[in-house]
Amino acid sequence: MYALERASRIYVAGHTGLVGSAMLRKLSQAGFSRTLTAARSELDLTDRNSVKAWFAAHRPHVVVLCAARVGGILANASAPVEFLLDNLHIQNNVIHTAHETGVEQLVFLGSSCIYPREANQPIGEDSLLTAPLEPTNRPYAIAKIAGIELCWALNRQHQRRYFALMPTNLYGPEDNFDLFSSHVLPALIRKMHEARERADASVTLWGTGEPKREFLYSDDLADAALYLLERPAARLAHLFCEAHPPLLNVGTGQDIRIRELADKVARTVGFEGALQWDTGKPDGTARKLLDVSRMSALGWQAKTPLDQGIALAYEAFLAGRVRRL
Numbered sequence: 474m475y476a477l478e479r480a481s482r483i484y485v486a487g488h489t490g491l492v493g494s495a496m497l498r499k500l501s502q503a504g505f506s507r508t509l510t511a512a513r514s515e516l517d518l519t520d521r522n523s524v525k526a527w528f529a530a531h532r533p534h535v536v537v538l539c540a541a542r543v544g545g546i547l548a549n550a551s552a553p554v555e556f557l558l559d560n561l562h563i564q565n566n567v568i569h570t571a572h573e574t575g576v577e578q579l580v581f582l583g584s585s586c587i588y589p590r591e592a593n594q595p596i597g598e599d600s601l602l603t604a605p606l607e608p609t610n611r612p613y614a615i616a617k618i619a620g621i622e623l624c625w626a627l628n629r630q631h632q633r634r635y636f637a638l639m640p641t642n643l644y645g646p647e648d649n650f651d652l653f654s655s656h657v658l659p660a661l662i663r664k665m666h667e668a669r670e671r672a673d674a675s676v677t678l679w680g681t682g683e684p685k686r687e688f689l690y691s692d693d694l695a696d697a698a699l700y701l702l703e704r705p706a707a708r709l710a711h712l713f714c715e716a717h718p719p720l721l722n723v724g725t726g727q728d729i730r731i732r733e734l735a736d737k738v739a740r741t742v743g744f745e746g747a748l749q750w751d752t753g754k755p756d757g758t759a760r761k762l763l764d765v766s767r768m769s770a771l772g773w774q775a776k777t778p779l780d781q782g783i784a785l786a787y788e789a790f791l792a793g794r795v796r797r798l
């Protein structure tokens with residue numbers, strides 16, 4: 474297995490997004506000096522020939538694949554074709570080309586929505602493909618499951634060491650704060666911040682507020698990815714055993730009702746008005762708490778408590794550290 478060195482060429486695909494930017498911060502803090510990135514104008518990841526030419530020119534040793542079409546519940550439901558096809562193109566091009574150019578280690582990023590809608594809670598890695606998916610994000614989930622399968626197939630057939638991390642709902646700097654396409658936490662921050670500035674009496678949130686979600690600060694996910702890349706091969710034997718797909722859940726092990734999350738965001742932002750719930754908008758899955766015992770057994774735990782993370786995300790929003798669409 475490739476031993477990571479401070480001089481390794483690590484390609485972070487999707488470096489301007491929520492996860493990719495966190496990965497760059499982490500690698501830079503840890504002293505990796507040869508991180509590779511490519512602007513969208515320079516490299517279209519949906520185009521196989523461009524990806525091949527870029528890999529041939531830059532020869533990364535390791536790839537962290539953070540690039541993806543992502544979005545919240547309504548974005549997924551309103552553009553199912555793009556959520557399926559863009560993700561399949563990006564991941565097929567990057568993972569396959571990485572293999573063809575001899576990249577020994579690759580981290581692929583998925584999402585907890587790959588698991589069945591009615592999975593037992595907390596959701597263990599073994600529940601993959603055991604029952605139907607949540608319909609609001611099924612196209613995205615199926616693309617991500619195909620990416621896991623590709624990593625697993627390359628490991629079996631070509632002795633690669635490619636693995637996938639399944640984070641729970643992420644948030645942090647460089648998040649998408651667009652009110653239609655964002656995830657819930659950035660949406661709540663922006664809605665309540667703007668409502669406070671306008672002195673509105675109330676904000677309208679989506680669904681019933683009853684679903685529960687688990688939230689992970691993006692820098693914690695980057696920390697987990699680097700932690701695993703630096704582990705000796707023997708410690709990761711279970712991850713690369715042929716009988717199981719090479720995936721690990723990454724989360725905090727704790728979830729919260731959307732209603733309670735809204736109260737926390739209101740306190741952070743200083744919004745004192747009322748919360749109204751638009752029940753015409755979808756709730757999505759009722760709960761998706763990850764079982765993080767495999768990561769815990771490997772010695773890793775999330776470090777950022779939710780209250781601190783929300784404060785950091787709000788600071789980033791105020792400082793304009795947001796993803797431009």
Ligand code: GFB
Nearest residue numbers: 545546549584586610655656657660678679680755756757
């Ligand atoms: O974060 P979110 O958009 O996506 O929504 P999912 C989480 C919950 O928050 C849902 C509620 O029950 C929403 O109805 N919510 C309340 C809001 N107010 C708002 C709001 O103003 N904006 C948004 N966006 N939600 C996504 C998947 O599912 O999770 C993706 O669609 C991915 O594929 C991602 O897996 C992690 O948690 O339901």
